[in-house]
Amino acid sequence: MPPTLTAARAPARGGIDAHLMERLFKTRARSLALTAHLSDADQAVQSMPDASPAKWHLAHTTWFFEAFLLRDHLPGYAPFDERYFYLFNSYYEHEGERHPRPQRGMITRPGAEEVRAYRAHVDERLEQLASSVSGKAAALVAERIELGINHEEQHQELLLTDILHLFAQNPLNPAYAQGTPKSGPQGAAEADWRGFDGGIVRVGHEKTGFAYDNEGPAHDALVRPFRLSERLVTNGEWLEFMEDGGYGTATLWLSDGWATVKAEGWRAPGYWRERDGEWRQKSLWGLQPVEDAAPVCHVSYYEADAFAHWAGKRLATEFEWELASADLPETGNTVGTGQLRPLPAGHPDGGARQMFGDLWEWTSSPYAPYPGFKPAQGAIGEYNGKFMCNQMVLRGGSCTTPDGHVRRSYRNFFYPHQRWQFMGLRLAEDG
Amino acid sequence: MPPTLTAARAPARGGIDAHLMERLFKTRARSLALTAHLSDADQAVQSMPDASPAKWHLAHTTWFFEAFLLRDHLPGYAPFDERYFYLFNSYYEHEGERHPRPQRGMITRPGAEEVRAYRAHVDERLEQLASSVSGKAAALVAERIELGINHEEQHQELLLTDILHLFAQNPLNPAYAQGTPKSGPQGAAEADWRGFDGGIVRVGHEKTGFAYDNEGPAHDALVRPFRLSERLVTNGEWLEFMEDGGYGTATLWLSDGWATVKAEGWRAPGYWRERDGEWRQKSLWGLQPVEDAAPVCHVSYYEADAFAHWAGKRLATEFEWELASADLPETGNTVGTGQLRPLPAGHPDGGARQMFGDLWEWTSSPYAPYPGFKPAQGAIGEYNGKFMCNQMVLRGGSCTTPDGHVRRSYRNFFYPHQRWQFMGLRLAEDG
């Protein structure tokens, strides 16, 4: 899990690069593979408004190609079901009215099988489009296909985090992953620290290769000297925070964070359960022991900030993180390792210094537009820009991120109270 | 739909009456038949806290036999899954902690198939119990089986109303029933009225045959002369009420009713949808035209009361209803007709004066204990008694009530704002 995929389709095509189409269909197949062992019900239920049913992810990523490609670019395109334009739009105001987000779990029909048929219908038309389009249109189509691949990869990650949330509501503790988790080396070493000089640094995406609009424009930023921990904060360290009364000490917290702690009754990371004085965590592998050496996961920004405060440190800014990752390969413990959980520092499946993979790392940077940012015209412009308020940037990808999806300039973003993603933290300090 | 059932099991058994066991297994089989064409997802989703997933109904009615019979009365009983005692208890405080009601839809596992295996497991043990029990214990067991049959019948009706609620959330308008609805005669006649003398009348259940505890003790009641309409209020009449501004005239409404109208934005019965000035209703047959002659359905007590006020009439008390139904057969358009919708007055599938079947009729009687009522000891005593506050009595059964389930003395009860059941009204006036 996730299973190996063989490219099911022939690569030769007319106007669109064969390699791109191969990547497209591999991505499409991987979405199906992720849900192959889930029941119709597993795929239909929505466990909170922030999460979506697995089936919805499968359908919405398909809608994306229908609404942004086939409808306008494949002559005579007949939709699988006209009503799906309404049903599977997520948040694109330009695309008209849509099914209300908190109601996504009411859609027991179309069932999982019908959604797969919908996917096949669209895949087939995408092949037709790829082989028939040419000239200037081909460039646009290729660009949209690239975006669609990346969009679907994002939803693959959400699908996994949302299914974890669903299963965590079930007192029977079902596991998403099959078998037992691969054993990992124990005992994270003491955290080493590395210093960085700062200065005027270039940040953001430089326009070679795909990136989301929110990663640009590339620009200069002034970064002060800083030091960064070489690894993520661990469960063991978090337990010290807890034992020291971290969740009960108002003065460690942001004001909104403290209000959240009290309103939600938080006293441990998300998915942690105590029984007989022992902590365990609900995970994609079911209910598992909390391992001291593994990175602490499912903590909100509020918790990350309070922990850093308690530790006498701070979180890094997104530009510090970007500078610190400058010379590292953009690989690590992403979904392809099959670990589906963050690993202790130094694990062979992990990336250098745990920078890529394992866990999305909260930064202290509010999610805001870069200087000169202009969203694209039309619906595509809604992809990122309209969320640039009230959220914080996370960097680096997680153990549920598709391989190759994350980049050094990649900006993920969530509200500071959210913690159902694979989120963790790394400490920083002034240099 | 629902399909004909053949008794799948041999009737001869030891200590328990064979006819009772046959009824038991017919009832059990009917529950399965009601859900045979529903998908795993259809059966798993909970569309509001008041409603439960179909699968939950199947499991909870099984839990009932496990918790109230097998666990205590079948020596060496090994439960199918020990955790189900927690998972499928509904509201019995005596039976300990339970899964929170609004979270019933989170249980995608066990899946529909596993719940069916659970049912088979319990059915088999019930057969064992029936053939092995004897003497005084047999009487108790028989009594509990009888209660369990009736309990399951109630949940069969709820299952249908809850699946309607779920499907009504789906903009694709799926139908529960298969095929097209049987056509019915059109044009309800003018409502005739019948007078009753009143006096000291005997009400409640007289202890011959099964009844719920809340139907007794039988006792004398003083009823004044009254007149009762010979049929239910129709859609056509309701449309007149709407056209006359019924939903916009505060002075027609109870104070709490008017607050509800405004808070919910009600302007028509439940499940009614307007398009291009035409009203249609979501039903077990999907989206259907509103037929003038059919009884108006899915109206709350607040609406029923406001309508009666508007019409210069009132609702009947539960004792008036009971007196008026005294000499009628307890049959009508219940689930066995396969109509699955209320029928116009005079339809051959309907009962005399629409008293039994078609729709539960709101009475003006608050649901309160009869004089001398004492709930049973233990969990069984929680069946009815603890709900005797804030709800109103409905009488007569509906088109989704199992055949033979309803009685003249039968007291159904719902909150005055609820309208997802098959509920309607009949007018009364002082005699």
Add this chain to the structure above:
Amino acid sequence: MPPTLTAARAPARGGIDAHLMERLFKTRARSLALTAHLSDADQAVQSMPDASPAKWHLAHTTWFFEAFLLRDHLPGYAPFDERYFYLFNSYYEHEGERHPRPQRGMITRPGAEEVRAYRAHVDERLEQLASSVSGKAAALVAERIELGINHEEQHQELLLTDILHLFAQNPLNPAYAQGTPKSGPQGAAEADWRGFDGGIVRVGHEKTGFAYDNEGPAHDALVRPFRLSERLVTNGEWLEFMEDGGYGTATLWLSDGWATVKAEGWRAPGYWRERDGEWRQKSLWGLQPVEDAAPVCHVSYYEADAFAHWAGKRLATEFEWELASADLPETGNTVGTGQLRPLPAGHPDGGARQMFGDLWEWTSSPYAPYPGFKPAQGAIGEYNGKFMCNQMVLRGGSCTTPDGHVRRSYRNFFYPHQRWQFMGLRLAEDG
């Protein structure tokens, strides 16, 4: 407190009986006296949507005479301020739009002094009206004045209960009453019980003297033999209930009651506060010790019902209560004693068997219309009828009820979760 009042106005008047007008102005003066020592702020703040500011009570009772008498019956009547028709209407839909109930506390202006000027303006015009009206109109005017007096008396009681609620929010524990509470005899005797035969009894108001519409029509009711405690349940008994785990035992409670206990965190009657293991109660006399012998006060219907269940008894129906009070004087510890708190049984200021005064007694009767009840036409018809759903009847008056206000047939009503009124209970059982 409340201070003695001297009739400030001459009694001789034209068309309206002088004695009625004297009662009117005494009542009007008493409202002012109740608030004489309250600050402008005390009179302005609304402490919850169910409660109203004292100043609002003073203004609304004045509006009542303006809207229902002066505007239509005093030729050339010029209102004090035209906008008050909107501002001080409570819930009369017939009288048009009104200021939203939860916003009553936003009205810092008009201030307390200006509201007193408004009252004086209206009082003066009422005198004019009384001396000028004659013939048939005089009868209607007299009727409305009688209703207005009773209406104002009701609001005098609410004013006291609402000021108690406001002061109870203040951690400084201000007292409404001045001085120290009169000491009372200690040690309520064991409760004696009295049996009643039942039969067909006449209930409701027989049309001699004033009564609200909801007290009629008088009619026959069938009452079974019953027994009634000779006194109210005491604090000492309630402490036993608490010590026995009453607030933690789900099976003692109505389902809605138990949900309320958990949602509100109830573990004692309203206004009780524990410090160092000792219970005290916020009262009109400030924070006072809980006296064992005094009747338990500020309990909801849910709590009263659970207590009765725990005690193996039940509450009386409203007709049982009416029958049991048949030969008693309608007097007791009402506001005129100046006690402003319920007294132990046998106290010289109390009425026979604590039936009248001390505390409103929860009955087991849902508040519903009597047979043949028809609300009056127009706004006056909204006085009682539209509340006949979801509430329970209370009987007998309280220590904050104006002297002479309560009657044997008087039906007070509140929601089963409410407890800020002076409410208590008396036990009953089948005879």
Add this chain to the structure above:
Amino acid sequence: MPPTLTAARAPARGGIDAHLMERLFKTRARSLALTAHLSDADQAVQSMPDASPAKWHLAHTTWFFEAFLLRDHLPGYAPFDERYFYLFNSYYEHEGERHPRPQRGMITRPGAEEVRAYRAHVDERLEQLASSVSGKAAALVAERIELGINHEEQHQELLLTDILHLFAQNPLNPAYAQGTPKSGPQGAAEADWRGFDGGIVRVGHEKTGFAYDNEGPAHDALVRPFRLSERLVTNGEWLEFMEDGGYGTATLWLSDGWATVKAEGWRAPGYWRERDGEWRQKSLWGLQPVEDAAPVCHVSYYEADAFAHWAGKRLATEFEWELASADLPETGNTVGTGQLRPLPAGHPDGGARQMFGDLWEWTSSPYAPYPGFKPAQGAIGEYNGKFMCNQMVLRGGSCTTPDGHVRRSYRNFFYPHQRWQFMGLRLAEDG
């Protein structure tokens, strides 16, 4: 309004600079003057959880001196009322438990007079302290007095905005200000634009004179070339936005902003009321016409951002604002003009380019710590730091800001949905 103040106290004092003490008592006197014409009720009511009663502001600013100075630094200090430490703490966790914020309006006692006595008590002790303290302690005391002055000035502004909110709930439209508003010149000129070069600029407070901790450390920032409008956006421009469907066009809005528009039903700025197609606004001068040339006021960040989007511009960052104001005097239409409303550009009472005074200007900068920011130890450290999440920075002060209070480096902050302050916007664009 506000009235001229004469320094009521002699300036000569021991250890503390006489000029500082004079400023202190002038500030203290000004708070009283602001409320001199308000009734006890006006000062007691809390109109929403975000706002506080005027009396609370008077008491809390006094508590500040008691808790942070007198208790620890005046030997033998006897508090006016020990319970006020609980009652009038705002949000300082270090200072222990406190009265819940949403309950501030329940405190009718102490009344307005008693709070004034409390203020006098503390003022007197502050004088004692000032004349008795010396040496090293004097420096700390002086620093705290300076902070207390600035703290009280902030609350003077909040007092005015909160009283406006309260009066805006009153359908009688009371005015806070007395008399009629001074007339102002009409017709704002076309907005001119001014370009700025950007580069590495020094921002933040350089430690000469008082500043809040959140204004430092001063540091370098990289600012790109930009252009800034020379005046604020006007009501006339806002009406164009409204007429162009601004409040109905989802694609103009941030996602959270659009959700707020729908949830709140916004269709105009705060306090605007439409009657007969004409817009008027509730203001400190009561209900007034909306003047085209005056700056639009009481708009949230969401609205400001949507407007800028609609206009094809953007908001300035806080550093752009700071750079643009570099050579301007820090004066303008602040509270001392007595205008109590934003003025059209070019008004003699206004500051250069409307940068200081008139309205707080929304910037596009999330409120975050400056590099190297460390909150002070203890309660004082809670003043600003713990709010550095989810809020946006506003710059420049408003018509309700005390004279001399605002600075070029001053960072005000509010949540993006809030609009009850005197908030407006100025447009910017890339240079």
